Amino acid sequence: MRNVYFYVFILFHAAGFIWEQILSYLNRTRMNPRMPKEAEGIYDPAEYAKQQEYQKENDRFATFSESLSFLLGITILWFGGLGGLDALLRKYTDSPVALALMFFWTISALIWVLQIPFSWYDTFVIEQKFGFNTTTPWTFAADLVKGLFLNLLLVGLIVSAIVSAYTWTGRWFWLLAWGAIALLGLILTFFFSEWIVPLFNKQTPLEEGELRSAIEAFAEKASFPIRNIYVIDGSKRSTKSNAYFTGFGKKKRIVLYDTLIGDLSAEEIVAVLAHEIGHCKMKHAIYGIVLSLATIGFILGAMSLFLEIPEFSQALGGTSPSFHLGLCGFSILYGPLFTILDLVKNRIYRGQEYAADGFAASHGLGGALISALKKISSKSLVNLTPHPLVIFWSCSHPTLLQRMAQQRVNKTP
Ligand SMILES: [Zn+2]
Structure with a gap:
């Protein structure tokens, strides 16, 4: 009507x-x-x-x-x-x-x-x-x-x-x-x-090496202890890259797109994570x-x-x-x-x-x-x-x- x-x-x-x-x-x-x-x-x-x-x-x-x-x-x-x-x-x-x-x-x-x-x-x-x-x-x-x-x-x-x-x-x-x-x-x-x-995606812990040590060193310096650092296979769908934080408490984790690792230097990735850690802090x-x-x-x-x-x-x-x-x-x-x-x-x-x-x-x-x-x-x-x-x-x-x-x-x- x-x-x-x-x-x-x-x-x-x-x-x-x-x-x-x-x-x-x-x-x-x-x-x-x-x-x-x-x-x-x-x-x-x-x-x-x-x-x-x-x-x-x-x-x-x-x-x-x-x-x-x-x-x-x-x-x-x-x-x-x-x-x-x-x-x-x-x-x-x-x-x-x-x-x-x-x-x-x-x-x-x-x-x-x-x-x-x-x-x-x-x-x-x-x-x-x-x-x-x-x-x-x-x-x-x-x-x-x-x-x-x-x-x-x-x-x-x-x-x-x-x-x-x-x-x-x-x-x-x-x-x-x-x-x-x-x-x-x-x-x-x-x-x-x-x-x-x-x-939708595969997540693997970020392997030991220069990047992981740089991230952990920064997290230590910023008194933000985190061990859950993962790489996700974003390249499965697109060449575009990203990084994010998810969860809270013990479930908190950093997730990096594999495409990001290919595109940025270790220092640049640490800077992107510093921004994310800033959000958390x-x-x-x-x-x-x-x-x-x-x-x-x-x-x-x-x-x-x-x-x-x-x-x-x-x-x-x-x-x-x-x-x-x-x-x-x-x-x-x-x-x-x-x-x-x-x-x-x-x-x-x-x-x-x-x-x-x-x-x-x-x-x-x-x-x-x-x-x-x-x-x-x-x-x-x-x-x-x-x-x-x-x-x-x-x-x-x-x-x-x-x-x-x-x-x-x-x-x-
Ligand atoms: Zn942001």
């Missing part, structure tokens, strides 16, 4: 799409066929031209896929597709938990199928063309299947937690659901390296967890106020009020709210990045860190000059040029 919420949903869906296009347009205005002065020392002119080409191709592809997904969303809303799916599934079960599970599993599976050609094009056409892709079709297919099962498992756990809590406690379900989701998140973070990573991960928990609690709390509006289900084409249609309606409405929360989070994260860079600099590794970041950025053809509004709106990291400027400030007392 086309009530006022129907038009509100259409409006919100369209506004999200238009805003995305504005941001990507602003980014395009910052592209420049002539290499800007600041890029000197990071790119040579030929590499810079390649970077612009890469950016253009990614941008075109993103606009194409965003437009298709916008049109698909509008079509589903217009014809009451979600309500239709609900009515269809009601023929098979009366249980609210089973109904919600079947509903969200069907949607997840459909999204999964629709994404396959896009993911294929990105990997085997764009990434391939620019020399990044090392994924074999076999790895690609295996990733897809494993990703689907992992997704269905997580969706299953979260949806059954929320819907069961709702059937038991009614209006206050969100407090119980919040607890359950927080617990699931903590368990997954704690066992991430043991349960999730091995599904300043307890940034804990802020991150608290922020995520607060966001989830806020969203669930807001959701509880909207779920019992029967017009939501009707606007989505449902014949009887249902919990999961209410949830879908709410998720369309919270989009803008979510972006604003993200904006605040990104602002905090960018501050933490500067602080972690400062930590590396305070150990005399500022220069090595910048040289490492230059190599990583140029090798991955990173955009040096996104539009300031795009950085403000959606970047969790400052740009390389901003981090270089900050290092110069760090150096001058």
Whole structure:
């Protein structure tokens, strides 16, 4: 039924799409066929031209896929597709938990199928063309299947937690659901390296040698004892490189991509880890967890106020009020709210990045860190000059040029 919420949903869906296009347009205005002065020392002119080409191709592809997904969303809303799916599934079960599970599993599976050609094009056409892709079709297919099962498992756990809590406690379900989701998140973070990573990658302890001794010597100096240093086979999928910290307490580990070891000197790798150790020392991960928990609690709390509006289900084409249609309606409405929360989070994260860079600099590794970041950025053809509004709106990291400027400030007392 086309009530006022129907038009509100259409409006919100369209506004999200238009805003995305504005941001990507602003980014395009910052592209420049002539290499800007600041890029000197990071790119040579030929590499810079390649970077612009890469950016253009990614941008075109993103606009194409965003437009298709916008049109698909509008079509589903217009014809009451979600309500239709609900009515269809009601023929098979009366249980609210089973109904919600079947509903969200069907949607997840459909999204999964629709994404396959896009993911294929990105990997085997764009990434391939620019020399990044090392994924074999076999790895690609295996990733897809494993990703689907992992997704269905997580969706299953979260949806059954929320819907069961709702059937038991009614209006206050969100407090119980919040607890359950927080617990699931903590368990997954704690066992991430043991349960999730091995599904996709091989991790081996970093062998004894110059690099390991350099890392351990630095960790000792920074009074940050760590023995869990692992190398992951990132080269199985891409030539791009990375390094990260995971887990907490005894499970804490440093993970280096094998591609990083090939690209950087030992001192540069130590500088990258000094940055990561800086995050740990300043307890940034804990802020991150608290922020995520607060966001989830806020969203669930807001959701509880909207779920019992029967017009939501009707606007989505449902014949009887249902919990999961209410949830879908709410998720369309919270989009803008979510972006604003993200904006605040990104602002905090960018501050933490500067602080972690400062930590590396305070150990005399500022220069090595910048040289490492230059190599990583140029090798991955990173955009040096996104539009300031795009950085403000959606970047969790400052740009390389901003981090270089900050290092110069760090150096001058
Ligand atoms: Zn960082």
